[in-house]
Amino acid sequence: MSASSQLSHPLRSQRLNQITHEPHSRLDNLVKSHDPFASPERFAHFVAAQYLFQRDLQNLYNDPALIELVPDLPQRCRVQHTVLDLADLKRGLPEGDERIRNRQMGLGEALAWLFVSEGSKLGAAFLLKRMPALGLSETFGARHLGEPEGGRAQGWKAFTAVLDSVELDAEQERLAEAAAIAAFERFTEHLERCFA
Numbered sequence: 001m002s003a004s005s006q007l008s009h010p011l012r013s014q015r016l017n018q019i020t021h022e023p024h025s026r027l028d029n030l031v032k033s034h035d036p037f038a039s040p041e042r043f044a045h046f047v048a049a050q051y052l053f054q055r056d057l058q059n060l061y062n063d064p065a066l067i068e069l070v071p072d073l074p075q076r077c078r079v080q081h082t083v084l085d086l087a088d089l090k091r092g093l094p095e096g097d098e099r100i101r102n103r104q105m106g107l108g109e110a111l112a113w114l115f116v117s118e119g120s121k122l123g124a125a126f127l128l129k130r131m132p133a134l135g136l137s138e139t140f141g142a143r144h145l146g147e148p149e150g151g152r153a154q155g156w157k158a159f160t161a162v163l164d165s166v167e168l169d170a171e172q173e174r175l176a177e178a179a180a181i182a183a184f185e186r187f188t189e190h191l192e193r194c195f196a
């Protein structure tokens with residue numbers, strides 16, 4: 001029996017939460033191990049990783065079929081915030097690749113990638129508290145961590161309501177779970193590159 005078939009949560013968002021718990025703690029530890037709050041220069045490497053991740057998902061955030069499900073989807077994308085943050089921090093844009101941007105995804109997969117990006121806004125509230133010590137804020141250098149319009153909790157609730165309501169067949173369900181894990185792996189890859 002695969003790990004995922006043992007999961008019992010009725011809600012998809014809860015199942016994705018559960019299977020990404022471990023990758024999330026590993027990523028959290030990895031972020032901390034790079035000491036991103038030691039200086040604005042170190043924090044800029046973290047922002048560069050966020051930029052690459054948002055860039056990966058930029059086309060999904062602007063996908064007409066997904067916007068039908070989540071009307072404010074384009075406004076949720078933070079690629080522009082990270083571009084401005086990197087300019088504030090005087091760090092050039094890292095070069096990305098097209099591997100994820102150009103991937104054709106089914107609905108389950110697409111929503112799972114967005115789940116990870118949208119979920120990262122919850123942790124951002126904690127990261128934002130560290131910014132004053134660096135002279136940064138949601139209007140300078142750490143815009144991408146700022147409170148989304150309408151509030152973090154509300155935005156997350158609205159997104160997961162959609163995620164939980166779409167119908168997926170067993171294969172798409174499986175692909176969604178794999179995509180959530182892949183999204184954490186991708187962020188890890190960006191982080192390692194940007195801090196190298």
Ligand code: HEM
Pocket residue numbers: 017020024027028031053115116117118119120121122123124126127183184187
């Ligand atoms: C690329 C994806 C993600 C990154 C880089 C990320 C990063 C982080 C980091 C570094 C923290 C620690 C903040 C601190 O304690 O100082 C954190 C906390 C948190 N993250 Fe994430 N996260 C990601 C995805 C997610 C997802 C998908 C969810 C929800 C489904 C989520 C929910 C949370 C919550 C609720 C916290 C608050 C503390 C906790 O309960 O552990 N994050 N995140």
